[in-house]
Amino acid sequence: PSNIGILALEIYFPNQYCDQAELEQFDGVSAGKYTIGLGQAQLGFCYPDEDVNSMALTVTQNLLQRNKISTHQIGFLEVGTETLIDKSKSTKTYLMQLFGDNSRIEGVDVKNACFGGTQALFHAVNWLESSYCDGRLALVVCSDIAVYARGPARCTGGAGAVAVLLGPDAPLVFDSRVRALHMAHEFDFYKPDPSSEYATVDGQASVRCYLSALDSCYMLFREQLAKADGTDILSAKQPRYYCFHTPFSRLVQKSFARLAYLDCALRQKHGGPGNGIDKCFAGFESLTLEQSRSSKEFESVCLKASQGQFDEQASPCLLLARRTGNMYTPSVYASLVSCLIGASPSELVGQRIALFSYGSGLAAAMFSVTCTDDPHRLAQLIGSLSHVTGWLDDRKKVTPEEFHRVLQEREEAYAKKPEPYSAESPRFGGLRGGTHYLAGIDSSWRRTYRVW
Numbered sequence: 014p015s016n017i018g019i020l021a022l023e024i025y026f027p028n029q030y031c032d033q034a035e036l037e038q039f040d041g042v043s044a045g046k047y048t049i050g051l052g053q054a055q056l057g058f059c060y061p062d063e064d065v066n067s068m069a070l071t072v073t074q075n076l077l078q079r080n081k082i083s084t085h086q087i088g089f090l091e092v093g094t095e096t097l098i099d100k101s102k103s104t105k106t107y108l109m110q111l112f113g114d115n116s117r118i119e120g121v122d123v124k125n126a127c128f129g130g131t132q133a134l135f136h137a138v139n140w141l142e143s144s145y146c147d148g149r150l151a152l153v154v155c156s157d158i159a160v161y162a163r164g165p166a167r168c169t170g171g172a173g174a175v176a177v178l179l180g181p182d183a184p185l186v187f188d189s190r191v192r193a194l195h196m197a198h199e200f201d202f203y204k205p206d207p208s209s210e211y212a213t214v215d216g217q218a219s220v221r222c223y224l225s226a227l228d229s230c231y232m233l234f235r236e237q238l239a240k241a242d243g244t245d246i247l248s249a250k251q252p253r254y255y256c257f258h259t260p261f262s263r264l265v266q267k268s269f270a271r272l273a274y275l276d277c278a279l280r281q282k283h284g285g286p287g288n289g290i291d292k293c294f295a296g297f298e299s300l301t302l303e304q305s306r307s308s309k310e311f312e313s314v315c316l317k318a319s320q321g322q323f324d325e326q327a328s329p330c331l332l333l334a335r336r337t338g339n340m341y342t343p344s345v346y347a348s349l350v351s352c353l354i355g356a357s358p359s360e361l362v363g364q365r366i367a368l369f370s371y372g373s374g375l376a377a378a379m380f381s382v383t384c385t386d387d388p389h390r391l392a393q394l395i396g397s398l399s400h401v402t403g404w405l406d407d408r409k410k411v412t413p414e415e416f417h418r419v420l421q422e423r424e425e426a427y428a429k430k431p432e433p434y435s436a437e438s439p440r441f442g443g444l445r446g447g448t449h450y451l452a453g454i455d456s457s458w459r460r461t462y463r464v465w
């Protein structure tokens with residue numbers, strides 16, 4: 014099989030959100046902290062009649078229906094999630110309810126913070142390239158609910174799911190031999206407490222880990238791209254767009270700003286001609302990589318120098334993240350969805366898109382896809398996402414009080430044996446038609462789902 018890549022994408026996010034400016038006021042922080050300091054406009058969250066299984070069911074069903082894929086065409090399916098509702102039974106097995114008599118589907122769940130979906134995607138590509146693949150397609154589903162204890166991290170929550178259909182002759186083809194990995198042992202964000210759904214998080218440390226993983230991945234990515242292109246490192250075809258795992262948008266702007274600096278460092282190392290922004294970094298040559306990550310003065314130099322490029326190459330990919338928050342595993346793929354819906358097919362023809370995936374603990378990778386030269390196929394892919402902005406605009410805004418109240422309720426119910434119930438319709442309303450919801454839990458903790 015050749016040209017293995019992404020055939021189709023589908024996204025799901027809850028139908029309600031909280032406004033970040035209102036949340037600043039309610040939380041008593043200075044105006045602008047969440048909206049400017051973190052770059053977030055809105056935050057999506059779930060009522061208790063949705064969970065990661067229901068969101069995964071919805072996004073998978075919608076992907077199959079919208080793209081007219083028969084359940085028999087799928088031979089591999091893995092799920093990335095860090096929102097565990099069962100320590101043994103995987104979300105993948107819940108999804109088997111959608112596949113009728115096709116029980117011959119390889120794969121289970123993959124877990125490591127926000128990285129599980131990317132590892133599932135790598136597994137899917139490996140399967141498609143292997144002797145075990147029988148010509149069927151692969152599906153990767155990411156689904157998470159990001160909630161934090163009350164305090165400074167809570168505003169960086171979010172929720173959502175993404176489904177990615179993979180196979181040969183794709184409109185977005187993975188650049189083979191380009192998988193720049195960085196894995197390490199860190200305690201920046203982890204979930205060791207079985208009595209709580211919340212992460213144990215050192216926010217500032219997690220940002221440092223993210224940026225240091227980005228530096229490693231990017232330098233390796235540039236080397237791998239050059240080898241794959243058969244050119245020297247400075248002339249390899251550069252990505253037109255950058256999609257990042259997005260805990261909050263401002264971190265992505267800072268990340269992109271680092272790439273401008275790393276590019277300059279590469280040009281100096283390889284004796285290439287400087288470009289217009291290199292002179293901005295004059296006077297900082299003596300900084301080590303680590304020092305360059307911790308200097309606020311240098312950070313603002315990088316941000317200023319890269320602003321124009323950021324607006325063109327990364328900002329369009331933040332549309333969903335700014336308005337839904339951090340979806341965890343789906344986040345980097347939501348960024349790809351944003352990139353596609355913000356671009357026209359002619360802009361994408363033949364272009365490369367880079368993706369940076371980060372999961373605390375930690376596991377990170379930078380890799381890329383190249384868009385087909387066929388504008389009709391790109392138009393088809395973009396067209397299949399034309400409902401997404403309408404979905405964003407049609408969501409219901411709820412008050413910060415209500416948002417905190419729902420999280421309080423969730424916190425009190427967590428890890429306790431649920432009261433058995435069975436519901437004919439969503440108990441909390443407000444779902445889009447066609448959404449799966451949690452319709453019941455019985456006395457043996459068995460969950461059942463229905464479509465609204």
Ligand code: ACO
Nearest residue numbers: 043044045046049050051165166169216217219220223260
């Ligand atoms: N107007 C404009 N900007 C403001 C204002 C204001 N009124 N007030 C504060 N700011 C700025 C700050 O200067 C800071 O910007 P800077 O970093 O560029 O200097 C920014 O807003 C955030 O303020 P901090 O005081 O640094 O925020 P705090 O430490 O309270 O929380 C944090 C931020 C650490 C990101 C927290 O939300 C968190 O822990 N989130 C969860 C962890 C996370 O998302 N980590 C990222 C990678 S791992 C992952 O994906 C889960």
